[in-house]
Amino acid sequence: MRIALIPGVPALLPEHASLEDPVAELRAAVLAAVSWLGDDVEILATEQGRRVALSVLAARSGSCGPERSVLVVANGSACRTEKAPGFLDERAEAFDAALAHALTTPDAAALRAVDPTLAADLWADTAALPRLADLLGDDARTVAIDHDDAPYGVQYWVIRWEL
Amino acid sequence: MTLRLRKHAFDDDATLMMAIVNRTPDSFFDKGATWAEDAAFERVRLVVEQGAEIVDIGGIKAAPGVEIGPAEEKARVVDFVARVRAEFPALVISVDTWRAEVGAAVCEAGADVLNDAWGGADPELVDVAAQYDAAIVCTHTGGVTPRTRPYRIEYDDVMRAVLDDTLAYAERALAAGVARESIVIDPAHDFGKNTFHSLEVTRRLGEMVATGWPVLVSLSNKDFVGETLDRPVGERLLGTLAATAICASAGARIYRVHQVEETRQVVDMAWTIAGRRRPARAIRGLQ
Numbered sequence: 001m002r003i004a005l006i007p008g009v010p011a012l013l014p015e016h017a018s019l020e021d022p023v024a025e026l027r028a029a030v031l032a033a034v035s036w037l038g039d040d041v042e043i044l045a046t047e048q049g050r051r052v053a054l055s056v057l058a059a060r061s062g063s064c065g066p067e068r069s070v071l072v073v074a075n076g077s078a079c080r081t082e083k084a085p086g087f088l089d090e091r092a093e094a095f096d097a098a099l100a101h102a103l104t105t106p107d108a109a110a111l112r113a114v115d116p117t118l119a120a121d122l123w124a125d126t127a128a129l130p131r132l133a134d135l136l137g138d139d140a141r142t143v144a145i146d147h148d149d150a151p152y153g154v155q156y157w158v159i160r161w162e163l
Numbered sequence: 164m165t166l167r168l169r170k171h172a173f174d175d176d177a178t179l180m181m182a183i184v185n186r187t188p189d190s191f192f193d194k195g196a197t198w199a200e201d202a203a204f205e206r207v208r209l210v211v212e213q214g215a216e217i218v219d220i221g222g223i224k225a226a227p228g229v230e231i232g233p234a235e236e237k238a239r240v241v242d243f244v245a246r247v248r249a250e251f252p253a254l255v256i257s258v259d260t261w262r263a264e265v266g267a268a269v270c271e272a273g274a275d276v277l278n279d280a281w282g283g284a285d286p287e288l289v290d291v292a293a294q295y296d297a298a299i300v301c302t303h304t305g306g307v308t309p310r311t312r313p314y315r316i317e318y319d320d321v322m323r324a325v326l327d328d329t330l331a332y333a334e335r336a337l338a339a340g341v342a343r344e345s346i347v348i349d350p351a352h353d354f355g356k357n358t359f360h361s362l363e364v365t366r367r368l369g370e371m372v373a374t375g376w377p378v379l380v381s382l383s384n385k386d387f388v389g390e391t392l393d394r395p396v397g398e399r400l401l402g403t404l405a406a407t408a409i410c411a412s413a414g415a416r417i418y419r420v421h422q423v424e425e426t427r428q429v430v431d432m433a434w435t436i437a438g439r440r441r442p443a444r445a446i447r448g449l450q
Contacts, residue, residue: 011449022446078450085450152450 001068001163002143003135004033005103007075007156008049008125012056029147029158035060036143036160037069044128049073072132076100076155077122084153086123095122096155100148103159106140108133124155139163166377166416167344168217168255168298169275176439178411178430181217181257181278181419182210183383186239190224191396192384192421200243207247211254213423219278220244220269221259225354227310233264241268248273257300261309263287270295278419280351280381281309283332293340300347300379301332305355313355321360322367325350326374333376347417349379353386361387365406372414380410381419383426400425408433 010016011023012030021027034041034056043053053071063069076096079089095118102110111133119126140163147158166173173179184206188195197203207218222239223231231239244256257276258269261284266277270291277292279285282304292299303325305316318324329348336346348371352361371378382388388402389395400422407418407426411433420426434440 009450011446016445016449017441018444018446019441020444022444085448152446154450 001070001135002037002064003070003072003132003140003161003163004037005072005074005132005157005159005161006030006033006053006056007154007158008045008052008073009075009154009156010048010052012052014055014059023151025149026147026151026156026158030056031060033144033146033158033160034071035062036064037071038065038067039063040066040069042068042070043073044070044131045073046125046127049125049128070135072128072135073125074128074132075125075157076150077119077124078154079122080150080155081153086153088153089122091118092122092155095119095124096150099124099126099155100157103157104142104145106136106142106161108136108138111136136161136163165344166298166347167342168257169296169345171216171253171255171275172344173216176434177416178434178440179216179255179417180210180214180423180427180430181219181255181379181417182206182213182215182423183419183421184210184218184220185224186220186222186243187224189228190221191226200246203243204246204250207251207254210423211251214427215254215423217255217257217276217417218247219257219259219276219419220247220274222265223260223310225280225310227312233262236260236262236265237268240265241272244269244274245272257298261285261288263291266291266297267294270297276300276347278379280304280349280354282306282328282351282354283335284309289336289339289341292336292345296342296345298345298347299336299341300349301329301336302349302351302354303328304351307355313353313357316355316357316360318360321356321363322350322370325364326370329371330374330376346376347379348374348376349381352380352382356387358387358390361385362391365409368410368413368415377416378410378414379417379419380407380415382406382410383419383421404429412437414439 077092079086079092143160261281278300384399
């Protein structure tokens, strides 16, 4: 099974295209990761995240074939700087660091342990993480960390796992 | 409609800045600032840096004054066109002239557009445009003689007159062999019009756009702006830009201007509000 994580960034949607793409690096990473998935992709996401997932799947350059695949939409805090959508929250950096460790290891128990109240305080999109933890279990290995950045004060990851 | 200005083709949704470059000692706005050839050339360099896609080179001011014959007009513009052509191969060169004789000479020197501000006063100008595969700007002047001011001109319906005359001119150009994609129409604000006429033409510009012909507007610092706001030449930029925004909203494609950068921003803003252009870089609220 192949699993990919992308952030549900509305700027990725075609209706929000600019003359200069403000998320060009993220978009390239997202398209590379979703093109690595199989033909039929199960989506784990909020309603808004699902729209982003469907859009990038429609825009991908190919797929790996019939292998079972899951696309998870989630991201870290939106409170990393004073210019961030949720303003600066001193807890954001540690929250994102812990989440980064849990995702990249991967550590299913740590993903299940993410505090939903703190996540909400920090405007993080973590709704799909419990189900991601179930999928990853103890046997998944990280294939690639395509993107790890917080360019607008919002923590994004694009990660691929396989099991 | 797709627009082709001789060798230069533009997308259907492109707007173009046509920067005015006067090789005259007496034009109303710059008052001879670019009369000297080197000064005019510096002006071309500047407007190219500012992003102008077109320069409109003129050798005779529009208002009445000392008569300038074809020989003198050619002396002012032909070699200059050749020099600009050599230095800026990607730049569209327009020449503001009503004379076929001058049109032929500047096309030979590399001009791409004949901007006939006087509404076809010389019937052979379209033949010259066709001969050189150049573009032509078809203006409405109400039939006045070149370099005369409007005096007590009345129209039953000024936009009807503008449409009738510019479309007839466009058809005449087409019949003469000018390429369909190289014909532009222009209501010619202030030409054969009082301020009320120019305001109405601005208000109803969408009727010209609806014809499908690309529309050029020449609003820059003109008297209808000055009279509307009671501002002398030199204090008409804001009024010009307001009129520009209205014309951009209606869908005008080419803007003949003194101030390139300011007009470009206004046109881009209005064009984007109208949904014809993407924002430069939008991320607010979409991270």
